[in-house]
Amino acid sequence: MRAVLPAVPSVPSLISELTECCAVFVPGVPARTGTVAFWQPEGLAPPPVPWGAAADLTVALPGAEDVEGVTVPAVLLSVRAALPVLTRARSSALAHRACVFWGAAALLALDCAARGLLLPGLCESGHDAWRAGPLGPEDTELIRRLAASMPLEACAVPLSGTGTLLLAPEGLLRGFLDAVADTPPRSPAASLAAGGAAFAAKAPQFVPRRASRAADVAAAYDAGVRLSLRIEVSGPVSAEAGPRFCAVPQLHAVSDPALVVDAAEVWTGTPSAERPGPRARTDALLALPRTAPVWPALERLLSAAVPVAVDLDDEDVTVLLRDAARAPAAAGFEVQWPMELHRRLTTGVLIGASSGQTGTPPGVDEAVGPLRRRRVLRLGACAGR
Numbered sequence: 402m403r404a405v406l407p408a409v410p411s412v413p414s415l416i417s418e419l420t421e422c423c424a425v426f427v428p429g430v431p432a433r434t435g436t437v438a439f440w441q442p443e444g445l446a447p448p449p450v451p452w453g454a455a456a457d458l459t460v461a462l463p464g465a466e467d468v469e470g471v472t473v474p475a476v477l478l479s480v481r482a483a484l485p486v487l488t489r490a491r492s493s494a495l496a497h498r499a500c501v502f503w504g505a506a507a508l509l510a511l512d513c514a515a516r517g518l519l520l521p522g523l524c525e526s527g528h529d530a531w532r533a534g535p536l537g538p539e540d541t542e543l544i545r546r547l548a549a550s551m552p553l554e555a556c557a558v559p560l561s562g563t564g565t566l567l568l569a570p571e572g573l574l575r576g577f578l579d580a581v582a583d584t585p586p587r588s589p590a591a592s593l594a595a596g597g598a599a600f601a602a603k604a605p606q607f608v609p610r611r612a613s614r615a616a617d618v619a620a621a622y623d624a625g626v627r628l629s630l631r632i633e634v635s636g637p638v639s640a641e642a643g644p645r646f647c648a649v650p651q652l653h654a655v656s657d658p659a660l661v662v663d664a665a666e667v668w669t670g671t672p673s674a675e676r677p678g679p680r681a682r683t684d685a686l687l688a689l690p691r692t693a694p695v696w697p698a699l700e701r702l703l704s705a706a707v708p709v710a711v712d713l714d715d716e717d718v719t720v721l722l723r724d725a726a727r728a729p730a731a732a733g734f735e736v737q738w739p740m741e742l743h744r745r746l747t748t749g750v751l752i753g754a755s756s757g758q759t760g761t762p763p764g765v766d767e768a769v770g771p772l773r774r775r776r777v778l779r780l781g782a783c784a785g786r
Contacts, residue, residue, distance in 0.1 A: 416485060417489070417493065417495075419447065419476070419486045420486060420495070420500050421497055421500075422440060422447045422448075423441065423499045423557070424437055424439055424490075424497070424503045424554075424555065425460070425554065425557050425558050426555075426580070427477070427558050428568070428573065429580075430524055430525065430528070431583065432576050432580040433583035433587075435580045436477040436479060437477070437478050437479075437480060437486075437503065438458050438475045438477050439475060440460065440473045442554065444471075449476065452482050453482065454477045456477050457474060458473055459558070460473055460554075460558055460559075461558075461559045461565040461567060463553075470559060470565055480584055483503075483507075484507055487500065488504055488508060490504040491508065498555075499554035502547075502551055502552055502555045506577055507581065509544070510533065510581035513533045513536075513540070513582065514582055518534055518535065518536065518582070519531050519534075519582050519586065520533075520535065522615040523608065523609075523611060526607075529599050530583055531600065532579040532582055533579055533581075533582040538627070548573075548574045551573075551574065556570055556573050586600065587602065587603050599611070626654060626685060626688070627688070628651070629650075629661075629735040629737060630649065630651070630699075630736050631648070631649040631650075632713075632736065632738050633649055635647070645712070646712075646713040647712050648699070649710045650663070650664040650702060650708050651664065665707050665708060665709040667682050668707045685708075689702060698713055698717040698720070698721075721736065
């Protein structure tokens with residue numbers, strides 16, 4: 402007689418079952434030591450998974466008269482282990498809304514990591530930690546909108562020792578983004594490549610001696626203001642007289658990207674200017690030097706008593722156009738072109754003989770050697786090649 406063994410649920414089946422549970426991020430220090438808890442609002446036990454840990458979880462739920470703390474059974478997964486579950490919830494019609502929310506947060510966090518938005522630093526305990534950043538205005542606005550849609554079950558774990566006081570949705574979401582950001586850099590070979598365990602090993606590394614360097618990084622990238630350049634045009638735009646350009650530095654408050662002021666107004670203390678924070682001038686002094694290596698034309702701003710504007714020649718504009726897709730973003734600043742020029746800026750491909758001869762390109766059936774292809778940017782009546 403042959404014994405019949407009970408069927409063992411497959412991993413995809415377990416993942417699907419977990420997506421039907423409530424999900425909540427439980428912060429840790431450092432952020433990557435946090436966990437994602439899966440629980441049932443009815444108090445039923447969630448499906449056990451071999452890569453998770455069973456635990457009792459206190460959650461804040463609406464009671465008969467007020468919000469009250471309730472202890473429920475839960476499964477705790479590390480952030481790394483929870484990512485497949487959360488991302489699956491985005492495409493499941495049966496997934497709980499809390500799990501769907503953290504699935505959206507996981508995709509946002511993975512997108513930031515894929516774009517290289519990772520910064521090293523130290524958490525409040527002095528341990529090494531990667532975090533998501535630097536975040537631009539669009540990223541910040543997306544985080545705010547996503548946090549505003551957070552359902553109650555997605556943040557139901559109260560702060561320790563506060564009874565039923567919950568962490569602010571945006572703070573909880575940012576903690577999760579940092580936790581995900583601190584996961585990809587810690588691959589099995591990371592310690593070997595980095596020459597040490599700091600910022601590479603999975604276990605938290607206590608590195609208080611790196612505090613000064615971490616503060617410099619935070620000041621450079623997470624300053625109270627962000628720098629952008631507004632390109633202004635003066636003079637006619639025609640074939641006879643080309644336009645004259647200048648770049649005006651602007652400061653944006655990190656807390657409110659819509660608050661914009663010219664750097665010159667901050668320097669001169671113009672009363673009518675709504676200054677983006679008391680450290681705006683200091684933060685701008687830290688941000689300006691990072692732009693000069695990317696675009697040498699800005700070196701002239703560093704030597705000016707007041708960074709009002711810098712006049713640009715044709716070569717300056719050509720360099721900015723050529724590198725506009727990567728260099729400014731890498732340095733953490735944006736370039737804003739005048740609205741009236743948006744329709745004038747076009748791209749094209751110029752094909753000609755490799756010898757550099759002008760005129761009509763030779764036909765395919767003419768044996769004149771290989772062709773040369775050049776990308777062309779045209780601004781108004783001017784063309785840069």
